[in-house]
Amino acid sequence: MSMFEQLTNRERVFEFLAPEASPVDVRHGPILYLEDVNVSFDGFKAINNLNLTIDDGELRCIIGPNGAGKTTMMDIITGKTRPDTGSVWFGSRHNLLTKNEPDIASLGIGRKFQKPTVFEALTVFENLELAMATDKRILPTLTAIMKPEFRDRIDEVLEMIGLKQLRDKPAGILSHGQKQWLEIGMLLMQKPRLLLVDEPVAGMTEQEMERTAELLTSLAGKQSVVVVEHDMGFVRSIARQVTVLHQGSVLAEGTMDQVSNDPEVIKVYLGEEA
Amino acid sequence: MPTSQTWLLRPLQERSTQIFLGVLFAAVALVTLLHLIMPEGHALHVSAYTVTLLGKYLCYALLAVAVDLVWGYLGILSLGHGAFFAIGGYAMGMYLMRQIGDRGVYGDPVLPDFMVFLNWDSLPWYWQGFDMAWFAFIMVLLAPGLLALVFGFLAFRSRVTGVYLSIITQALTFALMLAFFRNEMGFGGNNGLTDFRDILGFNLRTDATRLGLFIATGIALAIGYVICRGIVTSKLGRVSVACRDAEARTRFLGYRVERVQLFVFVVSAMLAGVAGALYVPQVGIINPSEFSPLFSIEIVVWVALGGRATLYGAVIGAILVNYAKTVFTGVMPDAWLFALGGLFVLVTVFLPKGIAGLLQKRQKPDEDSNADPSKPKPQEATA
Numbered sequence: 332m333s334m335f336e337q338l339t340n341r342e343r344v345f346e347f348l349a350p351e352a353s354p355v356d357v358r359h360g361p362i363l364y365l366e367d368v369n370v371s372f373d374g375f376k377a378i379n380n381l382n383l384t385i386d387d388g389e390l391r392c393i394i395g396p397n398g399a400g401k402t403t404m405m406d407i408i409t410g411k412t413r414p415d416t417g418s419v420w421f422g423s424r425h426n427l428l429t430k431n432e433p434d435i436a437s438l439g440i441g442r443k444f445q446k447p448t449v450f451e452a453l454t455v456f457e458n459l460e461l462a463m464a465t466d467k468r469i470l471p472t473l474t475a476i477m478k479p480e481f482r483d484r485i486d487e488v489l490e491m492i493g494l495k496q497l498r499d500k501p502a503g504i505l506s507h508g509q510k511q512w513l514e515i516g517m518l519l520m521q522k523p524r525l526l527l528v529d530e531p532v533a534g535m536t537e538q539e540m541e542r543t544a545e546l547l548t549s550l551a552g553k554q555s556v557v558v559v560e561h562d563m564g565f566v567r568s569i570a571r572q573v574t575v576l577h578q579g580s581v582l583a584e585g586t587m588d589q590v591s592n593d594p595e596v597i598k599v600y601l602g603e604e605a
Numbered sequence: 606m607p608t609s610q611t612w613l614l615r616p617l618q619e620r621s622t623q624i625f626l627g628v629l630f631a632a633v634a635l636v637t638l639l640h641l642i643m644p645e646g647h648a649l650h651v652s653a654y655t656v657t658l659l660g661k662y663l664c665y666a667l668l669a670v671a672v673d674l675v676w677g678y679l680g681i682l683s684l685g686h687g688a689f690f691a692i693g694g695y696a697m698g699m700y701l702m703r704q705i706g707d708r709g710v711y712g713d714p715v716l717p718d719f720m721v722f723l724n725w726d727s728l729p730w731y732w733q734g735f736d737m738a739w740f741a742f743i744m745v746l747l748a749p750g751l752l753a754l755v756f757g758f759l760a761f762r763s764r765v766t767g768v769y770l771s772i773i774t775q776a777l778t779f780a781l782m783l784a785f786f787r788n789e790m791g792f793g794g795n796n797g798l799t800d801f802r803d804i805l806g807f808n809l810r811t812d813a814t815r816l817g818l819f820i821a822t823g824i825a826l827a828i829g830y831v832i833c834r835g836i837v838t839s840k841l842g843r844v845s846v847a848c849r850d851a852e853a854r855t856r857f858l859g860y861r862v863e864r865v866q867l868f869v870f871v872v873s874a875m876l877a878g879v880a881g882a883l884y885v886p887q888v889g890i891i892n893p894s895e896f897s898p899l900f901s902i903e904i905v906v907w908v909a910l911g912g913r914a915t916l917y918g919a920v921i922g923a924i925l926v927n928y929a930k931t932v933f934t935g936v937m938p939d940a941w942l943f944a945l946g947g948l949f950v951l952v953t954v955f956l957p958k959g960i961a962g963l964l965q966k967r968q969k970p971d972e973d974s975n976a977d978p979s980k981p982k983p984q985e986a987t988a
Contacts, residue, residue: 409857411853432856432857433856433859433860433861436856436857436858436859437859441857442857444854448851448853448854449851449854450843450846450847450850450851450854450855451850452846452849452850453843453846453847457843460840460843461840461843461844461847461855461858461860462858467858467859467860467861468861468864469841469861469864469865469868472839472840472841472844472860472865473612473836473839473840473841474611474612474839475839475840475841476610517858521858521859
C-alpha cells in the first residue's frame, strides 16, 4: 500500500523539483485521441460513435446545441464517466479509460467546470496553492511548506488572471467572472498539457469576455486548450478550429467560416441562432 | 503568517493556540493547587471527587476535538465516534483488569473474575499481552485506528458521504454495542470491565493517582489539540476543507479525496481512543453503554453547541454541556434530555456558529464574520 511507501520513503524527490519532463508522448501525432466512443444513459445515446483528435498546442472550440454531448465528452476524458465502447488516448502512451480522475489530473489534463467551482471558504491565494503541481499525496501535503518560488509562481498566476488585489480574500466573495478566472488560474497552477474549459464566459459581461478571450488565446501554444462554448461571438473571437457536435457525434469540423457556411450546421444549430 | 516550517510546531506560534494552551494549563494548575494546598472543608478546596469529574470533562473535550476534526474540517458527520472512544477504553480496561491479578473475588492469578464466573479455563488470545502497560497503551491507539482504517477504507472508497455515512457510523457503533453485550465476546458482557485496582503500580483509589490522571488528561488534551491544529493549519488541512466544500473539484486537482478522508478519520479515531483510555481509570468502569448511539449523537451536540470547525469551540461545548448535565441530572434528572434538546435548538437558531462564534463576534465586531476561512458554509453548519 502506498501509505506505507510514503511513510518509509522520506527522501523522495518532489515532483516540482524534478526536471520538467512530461510523460505525455506526442511525437506520433495528437495529444488527445477519441475513437468510436459510445455512451448511453438508460437507452439514450449521449455519445454516438464520436471521433475526435486534438493536436498538441491547439486551441479548439467545441460547439453544439444543448444535449449534443459536450459535457459528457468532457466527463469521459477526465474519467468521470466510463464509455460503453471506444478508446480514449492521451498522447500515444496513456489509455485514459484505465485511469481514475486524480490519475488523469496528474497526467496533465485540467478541467474547468461549467459552473465555477472554487473553494469558497479558502482565500484566492490558498485556492491557487492547492492547485499547484506538487506532490499530492497525504504526508507530503501534511508537511508541505510555502517556499518563495511557490509564492512567486502563485503571484505570477494572480497577475495573469487579474486577481492580485483579492489575494487574501475568501474566494466566496468573488464575482461570477472572477471565480471563472480563479478557476482558470487554478488550472494553470497545475501546469496541464491539456485544458478542458466548459463554458468559460457564461454570465460574463462584454469586458470580462474580452479578458477571458485574451487569457485563453495566450495559453494556446504552450498548452492545448479545448473550449466548449455556447456564445458564438466569443467562439468567433478565439477559435482557429471549430468542431460541431450534434446528437453525440461530430457533425462538422473546420475553421469558423467553413463551419458556419456548412448547410448541415446551419440547419441544426446556427440557423436557430442567426 | 507563522514562520515555523514543521506542521506540528506551527500551531505553537499561533496566538489562538497559545491562548488555548495557556488557559488549559492555568486551569489544570489551579485545580491541582486548590486540591493540594487548601485544607479539606475550606471553601476553595477542590475535592478529589471534583478533580475526577473535571478529568472526565477533559476526556470528553478531547473526544469532541476529535469529532470536530472530521466534522468541522472534513465535513464527515460521524455519529459513531463513541465506538472509537469505547474501544480505546476497553483496551485500557483490559490492562487494568490484568493488573488486578489474584486480588479479584475468585482469586485467580490470571483470569479476570467474569471469566472465572463463565467457567473459562484460559485467557482468550486477544487478552494476551494486556498485562504489559506498553502493549496496552499501543493498543489504545492501534485498535481504534485499525477499526477506523478498515471502516473508512470501505466507506470512502465507495464514496459514501453525507447523511449515508452518518447512518453507517451510527450502525457501526450500534452493532459493536450489541456484540460487546454478549458474554461470549470475552469483554465482560453487559457488566463490562470494572473493579480496577492499580495503574502503572499506583493505587487507583488514592487521591494522588486521581490527581495524576487529571493532569495526564490535561496534557493529552493539549497534545491532541496541537496535533489537530497542526493538521488543520497545514496544507492538508486546507485540502480537507476543499474536500468538505467541493469534493469533485478536489479530485480533479489530483488529490485522492478518499485517502485524505481516511487519514484524518484514522487520526481522529486514535484521539478518541486516547480519550476513552483516560476516561476508564477515572470513572472506574467501561461497559457497552459507551457504544450507545445516543452517546455518539451527544458528542456531536457538544461540538455543534461549542462551534464547529474551531477545535477550541468543541472543548468549550464538551465541558459546558457536561457540566450542565452534572448539575441537571443532580437537580432534576428527568428534565436533562429536554434541557439538552432545548439548548441545541436555541443555539442552532440564535448562535449558528455556536459559542465560539459568539466569542469571535465579541473579539472583532466590525469584521465580516464570513471572512473566516475556517468556517464551513452556513447551510452546512446545520446539516
